[in-house]
Amino acid sequence: MCLAVPGQVMQLDGTSARVKFHGVERVVQMDLVPEVKLGDWVLVHAGYAIQCMDEEEARETLALLAQIEGEMEEQSRAEAKP
Amino acid sequence: MSQPDLRERAERCYDKIAALVSGPVSLMEVCGTHTMAISRFGIRARVPETLRLLSGPGCPVCVTPASQIDHLMAMAREPGVIVTTFGDMLRVPGSKSSLEQERTRGSDIRVVYSPHDAMEIARAAPDRIVVFMGVGFETTSPTIAATMIKALAAGIGNFCVYPAFKVVPPAMDALVASGETRIDGFICPGHVSTIIGSAAYEPIARDRKVPCVVTGFEALDVLEGVILLLEQRAAGKAEVQVQYRRAVSPEGNRTALDILSRTFTPCDAAWRGIGVIPGTGLEPREEFLSMDARRRVQVEMPKDAVDLPAGCGCGEVMRGLKVPTECAMFGTACTPSRPIGPCMVSTEGACAAWYRYGRG
Numbered sequence: 001m002c003l004a005v006p007g008q009v010m011q012l013d014g015t016s017a018r019v020k021f022h023g024v025e026r027v028v029q030m031d032l033v034p035e036v037k038l039g040d041w042v043l044v045h046a047g048y049a050i051q052c053m054d055e056e057e058a059r060e061t062l063a064l065l066a067q068i069e070g071e072m073e074e075q076s077r078a079e080a081k082p
Numbered sequence: 083m084s085q086p087d088l089r090e091r092a093e094r095c096y097d098k099i100a101a102l103v104s105g106p107v108s109l110m111e112v113c114g115t116h117t118m119a120i121s122r123f124g125i126r127a128r129v130p131e132t133l134r135l136l137s138g139p140g141c142p143v144c145v146t147p148a149s150q151i152d153h154l155m156a157m158a159r160e161p162g163v164i165v166t167t168f169g170d171m172l173r174v175p176g177s178k179s180s181l182e183q184e185r186t187r188g189s190d191i192r193v194v195y196s197p198h199d200a201m202e203i204a205r206a207a208p209d210r211i212v213v214f215m216g217v218g219f220e221t222t223s224p225t226i227a228a229t230m231i232k233a234l235a236a237g238i239g240n241f242c243v244y245p246a247f248k249v250v251p252p253a254m255d256a257l258v259a260s261g262e263t264r265i266d267g268f269i270c271p272g273h274v275s276t277i278i279g280s281a282a283y284e285p286i287a288r289d290r291k292v293p294c295v296v297t298g299f300e301a302l303d304v305l306e307g308v309i310l311l312l313e314q315r316a317a318g319k320a321e322v323q324v325q326y327r328r329a330v331s332p333e334g335n336r337t338a339l340d341i342l343s344r345t346f347t348p349c350d351a352a353w354r355g356i357g358v359i360p361g362t363g364l365e366p367r368e369e370f371l372s373m374d375a376r377r378r379v380q381v382e383m384p385k386d387a388v389d390l391p392a393g394c395g396c397g398e399v400m401r402g403l404k405v406p407t408e409c410a411m412f413g414t415a416c417t418p419s420r421p422i423g424p425c426m427v428s429t430e431g432a433c434a435a436w437y438r439y440g441r442g
Contacts, residue, residue, distance in 0.1 A: 001114055001142050001170050001430055002221040002273040003299075004329070015232075029198050031228040032338040043276065043329055046168070046218075047196020048225040051276045051335055057328040064300040067088060 004045035006058035095305035102312035108134040113271035114141035114430025121439035123301040136402040137432035144424040145353040149387035151176035157379045158189035166200035167215040169193040177388040197229040204241035213375045216243040221273040224338035227345035244375040247364040258290045263402035267293040267311035279334025291320040298326035355397030396423035406436040
């Protein structure tokens with residue numbers, strides 16, 4: 001339930017922003033990170049950014065998430081085999 | 083970083099853990115995402131038998147009392163009321179039914195991704211009362227507090243929140259103080275700590291002498307967290323350390339904490355299967371009382387709530403007294419498709435994780 005995913009701020013409009021995750025943009029609220037700037041990386045939970053991250057930290061998290069997704073795909077392919 | 087690099091790093095971690103464990107050690111996590119990660123990565127199968135990795139009360143929907151779910155369902159049956167909730171809550175049983183079952187009986191119950199979406203539903207339906215189910219730990223409660231502040235400022239008077247929040251550190255402290263379970267170290271929740279900061283665990287380390295390590299959610303994060311806890315133990319230390327530096331600072335997110343304390347004040351809270359723990363709940367401050375669903379929708383809380391059906395071991399599992407397979411109903415009477423207790427319903431519950439991935 002406390003899952004949070006990094007994304008990059010592409011557009012900023014007051015406390016609302018467009019944040020890009022894996023190429024998909026979503027509207028995210030910025031009330032909890034007033035210091036945020038255009039282009040920043042943020043950690044997003046329940047439609048709100050809860051923390052700013054530097055790019056390297058965000059990419060490290062994304063790389064690990066991609067690894068899990070890869071493993072899960074591998075697993076579901078293995079499970080699908082008769 | 084390539085996959086072989088990651089695998090090699092993980093192997094080195096397992097070697098280190100094996101070298102550090104010499105007798106019985108129990109480490110507890112209090113975060114549903116850690117519960118899932120430990121099971122999914124099969125970590126229990128790779129560490130020495132005497133190292134017990136326990137799941138504490140880390141799943142917010144699992145610890146929401148049946149009485150509050152019953153109350154919310156009673157509200158949903160009132161004319162003109164829309165109940166909004168995170169999807170996790172939908173299948174969690176109250177005493178007799180769940181939100182999902184109530185929805186099929188005609189109540190207007192909608193799943194939202196964000197409390198902000200619930201506020202937008204209220205804005206678009208001014209003739210209805212929109213109740214948002216406020217479940218969650220400190221990761222989530224500030225997002226709901228921020229939404230309440232915005233709704234108040236925008237004059238969206240038909241938006242309200244059912245406060246069922248939980249605060250994590252005093253619950254960890256109460257588990258240690260109860261003396262029921264041996265806890266040699268806490269794997270502290272990653273994103274709760276993003277908000278509250280790692281310093282929030284200092285009293286547990288200092289006064290209770292239990293090492294605390296704030297840990298991330300990937301396999302390597304968890305393994306490194308376990309190593310840090312075992313190293314502290316070997317050195318006879320009890321300190322707070324942060325493994326998950328990518329997202330956690332000692333002081334946390336000050337803005338979020340300010341927003342939280344402007345909106346809510348601490349209260350006692352009942353944890354399903356555990357009981358009342360002082361100071362672990364949040365209720366709206368005076369300025370926000372008009373947004374307390376319990377005032378806004380005048381329906382009495384149904385009496386005689388049944389938190390756990392007879393024979394259900396969720397309470398013992400969440401207190402670290404049992405692992406899921408030690409419950410007589412696990413995997414036989416109680417399965418994810420026919421769940422009896424909340425830990426089997428929620429995907430982040432310990433029983434659901436053990437059922438899906440084995441003991442992990």
